[in-house]
Amino acid sequence: MAIIKNGKIHGKIGNYIYRVLNGVEIIQSYPRRIKVSDNTKVENLWFSLCAGMSSQIYQIVKDFALNIVHSRLYNNLTGIFRVNLFASDSNDRLANCLDWTLLPSTEAISISGKHSDERILPTVCVTNEEVRVSISESSKPAYAVRYLPAAEYMELRFLLVHYDFDSKLARSVFEHSWDRELIGSITSARELEIDLAGLDQPVSHGLLIPCFGIRLFAYQESSSYLNSSVYNPFWILGVWYKSMPKI
Numbered sequence: 001m002a003i004i005k006n007g008k009i010h011g012k013i014g015n016y017i018y019r020v021l022n023g024v025e026i027i028q029s030y031p032r033r034i035k036v037s038d039n040t041k042v043e044n045l046w047f048s049l050c051a052g053m054s055s056q057i058y059q060i061v062k063d064f065a066l067n068i069v070h071s072r073l074y075n076n077l078t079g080i081f082r083v084n085l086f087a088s089d090s091n092d093r094l095a096n097c098l099d100w101t102l103l104p105s106t107e108a109i110s111i112s113g114k115h116s117d118e119r120i121l122p123t124v125c126v127t128n129e130e131v132r133v134s135i136s137e138s139s140k141p142a143y144a145v146r147y148l149p150a151a152e153y154m155e156l157r158f159l160l161v162h163y164d165f166d167s168k169l170a171r172s173v174f175e176h177s178w179d180r181e182l183i184g185s186i187t188s189a190r191e192l193e194i195d196l197a198g199l200d201q202p203v204s205h206g207l208l209i210p211c212f213g214i215r216l217f218a219y220q221e222s223s224s225y226l227n228s229s230v231y232n233p234f235w236i237l238g239v240w241y242k243s244m245p246k247i
Contacts, residue, residue, distance in 0.1 A: 046086040054078040056170035065111045065234035100126040106239040112232035135190040147231040151216035163207035208240040
């Protein structure tokens with residue numbers, strides 16, 4: 001319904017809206033209500049689930065990486081999950097993943113920036129029973145020599161994140177740090193085996209996201225790390241998916 005005020009029409013008449021802007025009468029078409037299709041509703045739901053998943057995983061990874069992450073990390077994670085888990089054909093592709101399967105384009109995702117020394121990354125093997133991490137002998141990280149010349153000790157750290165599609169929750173299920181080691185010509189090889197059934201909350205399906213990082217210190221007992229936005233070697237080593245076992 002429209003009214004006349006000061007000789008001018010205000011309000012809706014038929015399919016038009018009359019209003020006054022800066023003393024000038026304006027007539028606009030009444031906006032039509034657009035019916036949302038079922039496909040659009042499904043896509044909106046998928047996007048909401050994807051954003052919620054990305055946000056939870058991002059927060060855990062960010063905390064692990066000393067809160068030093070590059071600005072694109074959240075968007076990169078969202079894009080990976082959107083393409084691999086929430087695309088229109090993803091249900092058909094993933095339904096038969098009854099063993100842990102590495103999602104495409106998820107190996108060695110740098111968390112913090114371009115100076116990341118991928119050559120010192122561990123290898124990861126994920127089976128239905130365990131996650132095995134192998135770290136080869138390596139020399140002092142090349143970028144550390146250039147950007148953190150005061151670094152004399154390094155501490156290798158590992159984190160395993162699990163996302164449960166049933167509860168829609170992400171959590172850290174395992175974290176380990178090796179003893180600090182003097183950065184010399186060669187650092188020793190390391191091995192780590194994680195029994196998935198032996199965790200406090202056993203993992204059988206969902207997403208597994210192993211992460212690896214290096215904290216650098218000036219002294220062996222120092223509580224202050226030297227990592228910064230210039231050099232912070234932390235990575236996501238991959239994203240593994242396993243569907244719920246069929247009954």
